[in-house]
Amino acid sequence: xAGVSQSPRYKVTKRGQDVALRCDPISGHVSLYxxxxxxxxxPEFLTYFNYEAQQDKSGLPNDRFSAERPExxxxxxxxxxxxxxDSAMYRCASSLGQPGLGEQFFGPGTRLTVL
Amino acid sequence: xxxVEQSPQNLTAQEGEFITINCSxxxxxxxxxxxxxxxxxxxxxLFMLSSGKKKHGRLIATINIQEKxxxxxxxxxxxxxxxxxxxxxxxxxxxxxGKLTFGQGTILTVHP
Numbered sequence: 001x002a003g004v005s006q007s008p009r010y011k012v013t014k015r016g017q018d019v020a021l022r023c024d025p026i027s028g029h030v031s032l033y034x035x036x037x038x039x040x041x042x043p044e045f046l047t048y049f050n051y052e053a054q055q056d057k058s059g060l061p062n063d064r065f066s067a068e069r070p071e072x073x074x075x076x077x078x079x080x081x082x083x084x085x086d087s088a089m090y091r092c093a094s095s096l097g098q099p100g101l102g103e104q105f106f107g108p109g110t111r112l113t114v115l
Numbered sequence: 116x117x118x119v120e121q122s123p124q125n126l127t128a129q130e131g132e133f134i135t136i137n138c139s140x141x142x143x144x145x146x147x148x149x150x151x152x153x154x155x156x157x158x159x160x161l162f163m164l165s166s167g168k169k170k171h172g173r174l175i176a177t178i179n180i181q182e183k184x185x186x187x188x189x190x191x192x193x194x195x196x197x198x199x200x201x202x203x204x205x206x207x208x209x210x211x212x213g214k215l216t217f218g219q220g221t222i223l224t225v226h227p
Contacts, residue, residue, distance in 0.1 A: 048214065100205050100213045104160055
C-alpha cells in the first residue's frame, strides 16, 4: 500500500507569510508525528497525535507553530509569519499502534525555504 | 530528557568490512529505534528493539538495557550501505511515550 505522503515536497516563501504543510499517514495508523530537520542535523521532535488528540506539543519552537489532525487521519502543520530560521526539512511519520509502541514510517518531507 | 550519544560520528570502511555503530543513552527506556537516512534524504526505520538482538539481512541490532547501550552491526558492508545511521529513544518519564530524542547520527561511507 501507499506510504506516508507529504505535500508540498518543496515550499519557498517570503518572510512573514503563513505556510501549511500537509501529512497523509498510512491508512489506519493511529499515531502521527512531526519532526524538523536542519541541514546536517538529526531530526528534532515537534509534536505528535494519538488519533485526533495532540498529546505532546512541547517540541513546537514557539506559538507561530501549530498542528492539527481533526479527523484522526491527515494532519497539517502551520507556521505563521514565517522567519528565515524556520527554513528546514519538515517530516512526518506515522505508526500503527499507540504512540511510542511501534515502528515509525517516515514521509519524504517538505523542504521549506524562507527568503 | 534522555541524552543520546552515538559513536563514531564518521565512519569510513572498505567493502566487505564488518561495521559497528554505537548508541548510549542516559535514562532507562522501553525500546530503541535505529533509523537509516539515505543520501537522497529519505528516512527508513531499520529496527525497534527492547531487549536482546534483532537481525534483518546483513544488519544486526543489539541492546543492553542495564548498560543503556545499543549497537548496530553491518556484516559484509557494501557501498549501498553508505548512509547516515541514527538511533532514537523515547522520552524518559512522564507519559509522553511518542516523543523521541535522536542521536546526532553516524555518517557511514563504504568504498568499493
